[in-house]
Amino acid sequence: MIKNAPQALYRRAKDFVQDQLRAGVWKAGDMIPSEHRLVEELGMSRMTINRALRELTEEGHLVRISGVGTFVAESKPQSNLLRITNIGDEIVARGHQYSCKVLHLGREVASMPVAAALSLPTGASVFHVICVHSEEGIPVQLEDRYVNPEMIPDFLQQDFGANLQPAMYLLQVLRPDEMEHIVEASHPSSDESKYLQIDINEPCLVLMRRTWNQSKIVTYVRLIHPSSRYRLGSRLPVNGAHRDN
């Protein structure tokens, strides 16, 4: 589990800082040692330390105030809307403990809305998995996923968990060539609030995603996030190529 030998020094400096964050040595709001002090402690030049801290700031882990100091950010995790990301990877990348618990896995007859979402005839047989993703033991995402058996016949035979999430498995066996995202806000159902351990009145961010391969739908998933624990975001260049409409 312990991986050493990041070759780049600035990488090791970043890892060092993230280790302190992960270990809770430096907590949200704390001021961390100055660049000068880190130069002494780690034996690197200030430019190298500066690059490490600058990148951690861009990634949202730190907040720097010129003339004052560097502080641990109050983290409200944010993931990229454009990419198909594994929430597990995101959490691990933040240096946090990740877990995934499968609540349901089986084959069932598609209800009308599910069949419609997958563009299958009503009554078609589909795979269905429900799991909860947790960060540091706190549920951050409820995944309610339907899979087209025609595309992924071996889906049920997998041993899903923190090391093999459904999303990860699907990406590995069948890379999608198109996807659709729909985002909305809603309150959780009573089941959902129970699984996520939140109040029935807490607003949730719901991301519905469908992915295609060769013009056929691979999977349809609803990802439900408590608003207090999750955000979606993206930053990207604007193409000059579109006026309006």
Add this chain to the structure above:
Amino acid sequence: MIKNAPQALYRRAKDFVQDQLRAGVWKAGDMIPSEHRLVEELGMSRMTINRALRELTEEGHLVRISGVGTFVAESKPQSNLLRITNIGDEIVARGHQYSCKVLHLGREVASMPVAAALSLPTGASVFHVICVHSEEGIPVQLEDRYVNPEMIPDFLQQDFGANLQPAMYLLQVLRPDEMEHIVEASHPSSDESKYLQIDINEPCLVLMRRTWNQSKIVTYVRLIHPSSRYRLGSRLPVNGAHRDN
């Protein structure tokens, strides 16, 4: 031709490169001059040029191959979600009646979070507009926008309404070259629930958008949508090439 020069040299190097890209001097797939050559042309040190090119690479404008060269990235597809849309156009396109009512328009001293969002010093003077967008007389979006006066000095002199929304005006006078979207779910504040004519307990989809022009922030806006009346969506091809971390 004459531009207010950004103070930081690496910024000017970035602007120089982006100017070449915008002007079409360097096109997608082209190899651009090496660091060494840019050092000579711009009269900066290699570290400075390197930082500029590294950041442009992280932002997706360039692709660098060690030992080979630096190339202009192929432009990325863009989704509806990530496109800057006018809600008025959307509503009109649906064949519905659209209206926009300005609730507030003026200049004020930026609070700390607003100053931070705009990357301005605390206490800076900013423009602030609040308006409600309605479809068939029903409010569907509350727009709470801050504008950088340095970028858009004539903002307050405009006569905003259904025929000239703030978003439309901004797009017309200063096309952004970069943007950031963050989406979250929340309950409306009491003021917001009043303006939107919804219950204080109705979940809302909140889209926060910042746009950049020439590496400076033009505007920061919070768009609040009652979940029962609005969704965001996108469908787009998947790029094969994704980097991690």
Add this chain to the structure above:
DNA sequence: AAGTGGTCTAGACCACTCG
């Protein structure tokens, strides 16, 4: 005045690719 981050320089060594 002392401390902080923001930036910049003019070198340097390395691994890599290409002809």
Add this chain to the structure above:
DNA sequence: GAGTGGTCTAGACCACTTC
């Protein structure tokens, strides 16, 4: 071997905040 990017150093000057 020449060219490229990737990284690193040991200084430096500046603007800013805090005491």
